[in-house]
């Protein structure tokens with residue numbers, strides 16, 4: 001994907017009305033600090049356009065990035081931040097649920113998992129939840145550069161088994177440092193959006 005134009009078009013908080021977009025949407029979910037901002041910045045060829053986690057979990061918004069007037073990358077708020085109150089967690093859940101339910105343009109949900117660790121209970125819950133909302137999450141295993149090459153296949157297995165992925169589920173390893181996986185993610189996103 002060649003980025004010709006890029007705009008943070010909509011930022012939705014808990015009480016905002018969700019936009020009724022006409023372009024296809026691709027959403028990204030993952031726990032705080034998994035590398036979601038870095039991935040979105042990497043996809044957009046920017047260093048720090050998407051928020052970074054100076055205060056992880058603080059920004060409970062859904063951000064819509066319009067790419068080339070062709071599609072939206074949708075940055076869902078990160079989960080699993082320990083210092084967030086129960087009430088805020090509930091609001092967070094409602095906000096994501098509302099988006100997954102209401103968006104008429106959502107074509108796919110990418111779920112980010114740190115390749116170095118077995119998926120957490122929250123990761124597993126998020127995976128099952130996305131499934132139950134009728135989407136088949138595509139897994140992005142982040143921070144690939146932090147592993148030795150010899151560990152990669154083993155860790156992919158750990159992530160796959162931890163989430164209970166079926167054989168035909170897609171998992172793409174990605175590094176925001178080397179950009180490995182970027183083209184694969186874009187190719188898939190474009191295919192899904194019919195571009």
Ligand code: GDP
Nearest residue numbers: 032033034035036037038052053143175176177
């Ligand atoms: P977010 O909270 O999910 O948006 O996570 P960020 O993108 O802000 O990343 C959290 C931390 O992990 C930051 O210090 C990033 O620099 C680092 N990070 C993110 N992706 C990668 C990666 O692919 N490789 C390495 N080495 N560090 C990464």
